[in-house]
Amino acid sequence: MSGYTRGGDGGETSLPGGSRVRKDCLQVAAFGSVDELNSLLGLARSECETEGGKAANELLHKVQRELFSLGADLAASKSLVTPQMVEALEKEIDSREEKLPQLHHFILPGGSKLASLLHAARAVCRRAERDAAQMAASEKVNPEALAYLNRLSSLLFTLAREANATAGVQEKEWRQ
Numbered sequence: 001m002s003g004y005t006r007g008g009d010g011g012e013t014s015l016p017g018g019s020r021v022r023k024d025c026l027q028v029a030a031f032g033s034v035d036e037l038n039s040l041l042g043l044a045r046s047e048c049e050t051e052g053g054k055a056a057n058e059l060l061h062k063v064q065r066e067l068f069s070l071g072a073d074l075a076a077s078k079s080l081v082t083p084q085m086v087e088a089l090e091k092e093i094d095s096r097e098e099k100l101p102q103l104h105h106f107i108l109p110g111g112s113k114l115a116s117l118l119h120a121a122r123a124v125c126r127r128a129e130r131d132a133a134q135m136a137a138s139e140k141v142n143p144e145a146l147a148y149l150n151r152l153s154s155l156l157f158t159l160a161r162e163a164n165a166t167a168g169v170q171e172k173e174w175r176q
Contacts, residue, residue: 016076026135031074033128034149038067040124044117053114053166056159059092063152073145074132081144089151096158100165105173111164118160125153 007013012020013028021028041060048057069080109119129149135141164171 016072026131027074027139030128030131030135031071033124033131034067034071034074037121037124037128038064038071040117040121041067044114044121047114047117053163056114056163059159063155066148070145070148073142074135077140077142079142079144081142081148083144083147086144086147086151089148089155093151093155093158096162100158100161105175107161107171108174109160111160111169111171112167115160115163115167115169118156118163122153122156122160125149125156129153 008023011023013023014020015027041064045057045060045064048054048060066081066085069085072078073080109123110116129146132141132146132149136143136146161171
């Protein structure tokens with residue numbers, strides 16, 4: 001099997017089921033942003049190994065697998081993302097937030113390398129959410145896919161804060 005097909009040379013790509021669409025359509029943008037997020041999470045996971053984030057590494061690995069389902073959901077207009085997947089993210093957020101100092105101000109993204117990567121992943125996740133919401137304005141989108149992306153961005157923010165706390169890095173507050 002070759003690593004290329006030449007099928008996309010004219011600016012089109014195939015969707016599951018064989019239909020062809022332009023690469024700049026909303027659907028391709030949405031699952032493309034999810035793919036970019038998944039790649040960035042892979043990079044963050046490699047940093048988990050050096051910063052002692054074994055629990056975060058395992059959680060991010062699970063999320064990466066779920067992002068493949070979410071991408072397929074967007075590409076094929078299926079309902080692969082479930083309410084239970086969204087609830088699992090909420091439970092992770094709740095359990096991790098309990099151990100972190102309460103926020104009173106916005107914080108600037110950054111800190112440890114792992115936290116910085118997680119903040120970048122959060123921003124890409126927000127873009128994926130915007131792309132999926134834009135797609136949902138004109139096409140059928142599983143509402144759980146939108147909810148999943150919304151919760152995932154919150155989880156990534158929480159994981160970034162947790163990474164800074166673990167590394168002993170003080171968060172920088174944004175103040176005008």
